[in-house]
Amino acid sequence: MQQSSPVESTGPVTPAGRESGREAAPRASVMMDVARLAGVSHQTVSRVLNEHANVRPETRARVLAAMSQLNYQPNSAARSLVTRRSNTLGIVTIDTTLFGPASMVYGIEKAAREAGYFVSIASISSLTTVAVKEAVNRLREQAVEGIVAVVPHDEAILALASIASGVVTVAVGVGNSAAVPVVGVDNVAGAVMATQHLLDQGHRTVHHLSGPVDYPDARERDSGWRYALAAARAEAPAALAGDWSARSGYELGRDLAADPDVTAVFCGNDQMALGLLRALAEAGRRVPAEVSVVGFDDVPEAAYMIPPLTTIRQDFGEVGRSGVGLLVAMASGERTYGPERIMHTPTLIARASSQIV
Amino acid sequence: MQQSSPVESTGPVTPAGRESGREAAPRASVMMDVARLAGVSHQTVSRVLNEHANVRPETRARVLAAMSQLNYQPNSAARSLVTRRSNTLGIVTIDTTLFGPASMVYGIEKAAREAGYFVSIASISSLTTVAVKEAVNRLREQAVEGIVAVVPHDEAILALASIASGVVTVAVGVGNSAAVPVVGVDNVAGAVMATQHLLDQGHRTVHHLSGPVDYPDARERDSGWRYALAAARAEAPAALAGDWSARSGYELGRDLAADPDVTAVFCGNDQMALGLLRALAEAGRRVPAEVSVVGFDDVPEAAYMIPPLTTIRQDFGEVGRSGVGLLVAMASGERTYGPERIMHTPTLIARASSQIV
DNA sequence: CTGTTAGCGCCTTCAG
DNA sequence: CTGAAGGCGCTAACAG
Numbered sequence: 043m044q045q046s047s048p049v050e051s052t053g054p055v056t057p058a059g060r061e062s063g064r065e066a067a068p069r070a071s072v073m074m075d076v077a078r079l080a081g082v083s084h085q086t087v088s089r090v091l092n093e094h095a096n097v098r099p100e101t102r103a104r105v106l107a108a109m110s111q112l113n114y115q116p117n118s119a120a121r122s123l124v125t126r127r128s129n130t131l132g133i134v135t136i137d138t139t140l141f142g143p144a145s146m147v148y149g150i151e152k153a154a155r156e157a158g159y160f161v162s163i164a165s166i167s168s169l170t171t172v173a174v175k176e177a178v179n180r181l182r183e184q185a186v187e188g189i190v191a192v193v194p195h196d197e198a199i200l201a202l203a204s205i206a207s208g209v210v211t212v213a214v215g216v217g218n219s220a221a222v223p224v225v226g227v228d229n230v231a232g233a234v235m236a237t238q239h240l241l242d243q244g245h246r247t248v249h250h251l252s253g254p255v256d257y258p259d260a261r262e263r264d265s266g267w268r269y270a271l272a273a274a275r276a277e278a279p280a281a282l283a284g285d286w287s288a289r290s291g292y293e294l295g296r297d298l299a300a301d302p303d304v305t306a307v308f309c310g311n312d313q314m315a316l317g318l319l320r321a322l323a324e325a326g327r328r329v330p331a332e333v334s335v336v337g338f339d340d341v342p343e344a345a346y347m348i349p350p351l352t353t354i355r356q357d358f359g360e361v362g363r364s365g366v367g368l369l370v371a372m373a374s375g376e377r378t379y380g381p382e383r384i385m386h387t388p389t390l391i392a393r394a395s396s397q398i399v
Numbered sequence: 400m401q402q403s404s405p406v407e408s409t410g411p412v413t414p415a416g417r418e419s420g421r422e423a424a425p426r427a428s429v430m431m432d433v434a435r436l437a438g439v440s441h442q443t444v445s446r447v448l449n450e451h452a453n454v455r456p457e458t459r460a461r462v463l464a465a466m467s468q469l470n471y472q473p474n475s476a477a478r479s480l481v482t483r484r485s486n487t488l489g490i491v492t493i494d495t496t497l498f499g500p501a502s503m504v505y506g507i508e509k510a511a512r513e514a515g516y517f518v519s520i521a522s523i524s525s526l527t528t529v530a531v532k533e534a535v536n537r538l539r540e541q542a543v544e545g546i547v548a549v550v551p552h553d554e555a556i557l558a559l560a561s562i563a564s565g566v567v568t569v570a571v572g573v574g575n576s577a578a579v580p581v582v583g584v585d586n587v588a589g590a591v592m593a594t595q596h597l598l599d600q601g602h603r604t605v606h607h608l609s610g611p612v613d614y615p616d617a618r619e620r621d622s623g624w625r626y627a628l629a630a631a632r633a634e635a636p637a638a639l640a641g642d643w644s645a646r647s648g649y650e651l652g653r654d655l656a657a658d659p660d661v662t663a664v665f666c667g668n669d670q671m672a673l674g675l676l677r678a679l680a681e682a683g684r685r686v687p688a689e690v691s692v693v694g695f696d697d698v699p700e701a702a703y704m705i706p707p708l709t710t711i712r713q714d715f716g717e718v719g720r721s722g723v724g725l726l727v728a729m730a731s732g733e734r735t736y737g738p739e740r741i742m743h744t745p746t747l748i749a750r751a752s753s754q755i756v
Numbered sequence: 757c758t759g760t761t762a763g764c765g766c767c768t769t770c771a772g
Numbered sequence: 773c774t775g776a777a778g779g780c781g782c783t784a785a786c787a788g
Binding site for chain 2: 180
């Protein structure tokens with residue numbers, strides 16, 4: 043309610059109120075209306091809008107006044123038509139509500155906004171090539187200037203790469219992949235930290251509850267774990283692969299809990315760690331006294347699990363942000379196109395689940 | 400790589416390759432190019448594109464072939480300019496990664512897509528009037544045809560309502576609010592179920608760990624709880640207000656855990672319940688033997704907490720979906736504008752945290 | 757410093 | 773059933 047009532051005499055001069063059914067909403071004013079009201083040409087209005095220099099301050103003020111009086115809203119379609127720019131970035135994302143993807147989406151949106159872009163979103167419900175293509179096409183219809191993909195899965199990434207879409211694309215939240223430019227966290231380093239931390243507590247070896255094998259992140263964490271064990275000349279037990287869910291952590295965790303040789307477990311993410319903690323509790327195996335557990339991600343709940351979970355923190359927001367940074371650089375030609383990767387280093391957050399006080 | 404190489408003789412006839420710096424990317428083809436290749440007028444191309452009847456099947460086929468040969472992509476800006484429709488819906492959302500909001504965003508996106516809309520997102524980092532207005536304005540710049548707001552907070556909702564934006568708007572994930580049309584869950588009913596369930600287990604009364612008072616959801620759950628206690632003639636203890644986080648649940652939970660009178664607690668959401676469970680565990684109070692706990696939301700992790708959490712399930716995806724439904728109905732004039740509300744009924748999911756087996 | 761003239765690519769009339 | 777005009781609202785060149 044800051045603005046007083048609408049215009050009257052100075053309103054649009056175009057054929058008023060074509061009675062097309064309902065309310066006959068007062069046609070939004072256009073640049074020409076503003077020009078008329080300010081007593082200048084529509085071109086001058088355009089100039090103040092785009093902050094071109096060479097507009098006398100006084101003229102500028104008159105125009106601004108007219109714009110606000112008319113409650114003028116530039117027509118973005120008209121502008122894009124002539125500038126051939128949509129100022130829009132697209133996000134392709136999996137239909138998940140996991141903490142990681144959701145955080146990245148927000149990081150992306152924020153960074154894009156700060157870089158002057160709008161953000162359009164297209165989610166996919168299944169990780170299939172077809173679904174990815176549909177999502178990308180939906181984005182292309184909107185003429186997005188670039189795409190950030192939050193689809194940390196092999197097939198989806200390949201699909202992305204194969205769609206010679208002519209739109210620059212970067213995948214975020216994936217540690218590595220040859221197919222497209224990628225921004226993620228150094229999963230190997232994170233897994234090494236986790237494993238080494240456990241080894242440092244005196245465990246002979248460390249078990250691994252991994253994510254699904256068709257996820258680059260899962261494979262990389264698995265290899266970091268193997269690497270750390272090898273470096274310490276510890277024997278590597280067979281890894282169990284879950285599906286990132288607490289449920290899978292619980293179910294596989296029951297086997298782990300039943301095995302007296304298991305004294306330390308590195309989990310591919312915090313959700314699975316939660317499931318494992320419950321399985322251990324049910325089996326009466328105390329954490330960390332009998333079994334130590336480390337997760338990956340540091341979701342906000344990690345610090346409040348029973349016991350508080352030691353984990354590897356990754357900054358999802360930052361990953362999203364640098365994804366946009368890379369994309370914008372590529373789109374503006376500052377960087378040549380081509381597989382490219384940016385790795386962020388995660389941090390170990392030591393809590394009670396891994397260390398006896 | 401499905402399509403063979405680009406055009407040659409039939410390509411755009413416009414001033415070729417204006418050497419504007421880089422690659423001199425082959426100008427995307429336009430309707431006119433397709434028309435030429437198909438030997439028709441650009442108008443006919445438009446007709447097949449918009450599926451107007453009155454195009455001879457054979458002509459239509461020729462046009463389609465030309466389109467795919469040229470890899471033609473309609474220009475959405477040009478189309479919006481003339482049709483005065485953006486086919487876009489906007490989402491205003493808080494910059495959170497909580498399960499609820501994230502689920503609703505996905506639900507909205509999916510429903511919007513199915514209804515033929517693109518989706519543009521604008522997140523806000525602070526729940527202030529200014530931030531909400533900025534987000535709405537960003538969406539208006541894009542000429543969205545409607546806005547779905549995922550901002551379950553008093554000030555934000557009022558801000559939304561006060562922006563006589565001329566854009567139809569509905570808020571989702573809020574049980575109630577006079578200011579704008581709203582879609583949410585019946586929080587009162589949910590809270591009654593939770594409280595009654597606890598009472599049914601034989602507890603004399605039920606304590607409440609609520610959400611922040613400036614959230615309608617929190618207040619409604621609080622009143623449902625009070626209502627159920629009153630109906631059972633049980634005394635209502637003072638409620639403790641957290642901030643939805645596990646941390647706050649833990650901190651307030653320590654007080655609850657220290658109070659021997661506390662035997663049953665209804666939490667405003669599952670995260671706070673998680674924190675409470677840990678506080679109880681630390682205090683050595685067994686759940687559910689000594690204290691019963693019920694949450695709200697049924698996040699995927701709820702079933703894997705220690706012990707598995709009894710909670711009130713709400714279908715966030717469905718809420719998002721019906722928000723879009725309402726919005727589309729309003730935007731198309733099927734429903735007159737005006738505060739309107741749709742309530743979904745939540746369900747009690749009984750697990751171990753509340754019942755002694 | 758400001759105004760004039762052309763389109764941007766498409767859809768909506770209206771003629772044929 | 774198809775084609776020819778006209779214009780959506782704006783910005784980029786040019787004049788002045």
